Amino acid sequence: MKIEQLYTGCLAQGAYYIESEGEVAIIDPLREIQQYIDKADSNKAKIKYILETHFHADFVSGHVDLAQKTGATIVFGPGATTEYDIHSAKDGEVLKLGKVSIKVLHTPGHTLESATYLLIDENGKDHAIFSGDTLFLGDVGRPDLAIKSDLTKEDLAGMLFDSLREKIMPLADDVIVYPAHGAGSACGKNLSKETVGVLGDQKKTNYALRADMTKAEFIKEVLDGIAPPPQYFAQNAMMNKMGYDAFESVLKTGNVPLQPEEFERIANTESALVLDVRTQADFITGHIPNSIFIGLNGQFAPWVGALIKDLKQPIVLIVPEGKSEEAVTRLSRVGYDNTLGYLEGGLNAWKGAGKDVSSLESISAEDFAQRAKADSLHILDVRKDGEYQSTHLEDATHFPLDLINDNMDAINKDDTYYVHCAGGYRSVIAASILKARGYNNLIDIAGGFGAIKKTDLKTTDFVCPSTL
Structure with missing residues (x-):
């Protein structure tokens, strides 16, 4: 049995690779899926399952593309409905993966279809949980992101209380916890910088798992101080539910070098946002007038999601040398698929063409x-x-x-x-x-x-x- 956490700092997000006897399960994959295919190929293994813990709101998952490329089955928790083929698992259902088993625990609360995946080793021992946004290290998922639900956040918080106490807390203290997010994610308010822990430690230190906590106390404490969700969350969740354009086509359209005249023409005729993703020092020194700075060297994708309200907004890029593919990729992770190219040669080419430059x-x-x-x-x-x-x-x-x-x-x-x-x-x-x-x-x-x-x-x- 092999378990690997594939952590992406910009999103504070953990995807997981599980392998046993040549069979692989990928949990909560990112949009760029080739990394998972390459990893399986290098191990002479085949991806059998793509396990989604819920309809993610903070990023666009790669599950649809990965299933199309590999033939793997997409699995969601009970009650999930989509515009593409999935297996909506039953609570307690067991999926076989080589010599190990993965038990589906329905843990609604963060969202209605939220599932925790319990990995059982070849000896029948509970080994780890992949808890999605149900349980983090130091926190639990926010209960206000259900798609088109008549339930209140208080209703969902009550469900989360029951899920934690009925499905997760009864598990042994030595069960490893692999959450979907760490510190920096907007999916919780008190997440630890650690990205792997054990359940026994969480029972002792996580405020939401106090043994003597009443449901009313849980609801109050979980909701206390919770900020409104970023505006792009609902849009990303719908993309994950309804499907999306293939990442390869997004990259092909977006990773296009543009000469200054063509860059300026597209910016004007397409009403494209000029997004400068260089360092803040570079932007301060010189930038295209009316361009917006959000640097790749910071929390790039979440800030794009928070500040650019329309996911379909046409975008043209100013990028550091060799960073165009990374910029298009990171935009697509949060659903911004309408990148139309980048300025070849950067600001030097712009100045060389006699164009105006501003500074801060x-x-x-x-x-x-x-x-x-x-x-x-x-x-x-x-x-x-x-x-x-x-x-x-x-x-x-x-x-x-x-x-x-x-x-x-x-x-x-x-x-x-x-x-x-x-x-x-x-x-x-x-x-x-x-x-x-x-x-x-x-x-x-x-x-x-x-x-x-x-x-x-x-x-x-x-x-x-x-x-x-």
């Missing part, structure tokens, strides 16, 4: 501190609510980056704003969006709040909620 002013935290001590400044903080509430600069205007499109009226185009986040990535995203909307008096604070705290600004310049 950026100053060090030390320079900012000197200016703040000498004058009253307009400051824009685009960190998350929790970060801001923990500690922030006095008199800063605040709204989280993912809500920028709803809060532009909070700032004045005639004023100069010093923009910061925690480390410098999100502030440049925010500045690029604002610049594209005509807010031109923007100054980025390099290094963000982390760098500001290291300056000689007086501690009274920082306000904690407990002192307000």
